Amino acid sequence: MGALLAVPASDYSPQMAPLKRPELTDEAEWIARAQRSDSNAFERLYRMHIDRVYGLCLRMTGNVSEAEDCAQEAFIQAWSKLDRFRGDSTFGTWLHRIAVNTVLGRIRKSKREQDRIQLVAEQGARLVTVADTGDLRDLSEAIDRLPEGARHVFVLQAVYGYSHEETGDMLNIAAGTSKAQLHRARRLLAQQLQEQGFES
């Protein structure tokens, strides 16, 4: 821990490789420093979690530009609310909650959802992440085409592994509604994927 505290500011370069799985104690230290308004420490936290936050935003919005805006806004929100993080959950889960709220807030504030659907239809595979290959690309595309409510539940529950209770809490819906949306998502996905000859 002492070694991390001694890291000079010059080591926080934008080219710094994302840290995939931070040690819990290290992360706690960065959080504590960030809570004392240390933006360098917060950059470290950003690089630890950006891929997971951006991944969630991209899965939920299905739009690269929108996902970037959401991820940025989520981290800005996180910075302003750092004093409210008490360690009840992991920092990653707390960030996910903020990211989900950000996505939902942006959807409520604009009509971009309709634009997004149109964009998905027009651009198709462009929105599929390079991380997905083969049949997973087809699945990713099919998820992007799901209606908003079903897509959000499927991403949180089936992709990110949150329970129906956690998913319901994040989306401000009942657990039963989450189950119903998941069932609907699976049915729609199965129809789409069957047409595409899904093999997985």
Next chain:
Amino acid sequence: MNAIDDDKLSKAASELATEISPERDLWPGIEEAINKPKRSRWTPMLAQAAAVVLIVGASSLLTYVAVKYDNPAVVEVAPANLVFERAAFGGEYTFASVYGRAGGDVEARFVREMAKLSPEAREGVELSLSVMRQAIDDISQALEKDPNNAFLQKLLVEAYSNELALKNRVGRVTQRVMARKDI
């Protein structure tokens, strides 16, 4: 039954990437935002609230003052001892005295010139004057009942003027006779 069952779909979904790197570094935008001087979101709201309180307060104060001082004090625009003259004269106006002072010389000359007139001419002048004086009396009586009647006031002035003009003409008659070259 779907050809693709739930287990197969769930397995595929769990294999989807959950960590995806953005195509560009998002940190510079975040850094810029979090290092901006914090502008209190309450400042505009407080300014609006203060404006509303100011307007309501000023309005209330104005209403209070207006109600409290409902009987406005008379504002003096001239010294208290200033004597005001009437712009027009009515029943209270002693026009005869003014006429008497103004026409004093005319009257004296009239008496002198009347003495120079023939008895027939003097009788004609006296008849005209009696008609005029009767008119003046009638108008004066009417003005006693309606002192501020502008029309009656005008008639009275004209009546006095005519009387003075007649008396002046009497004097001029003898003056003209005396100035004749053909006699």
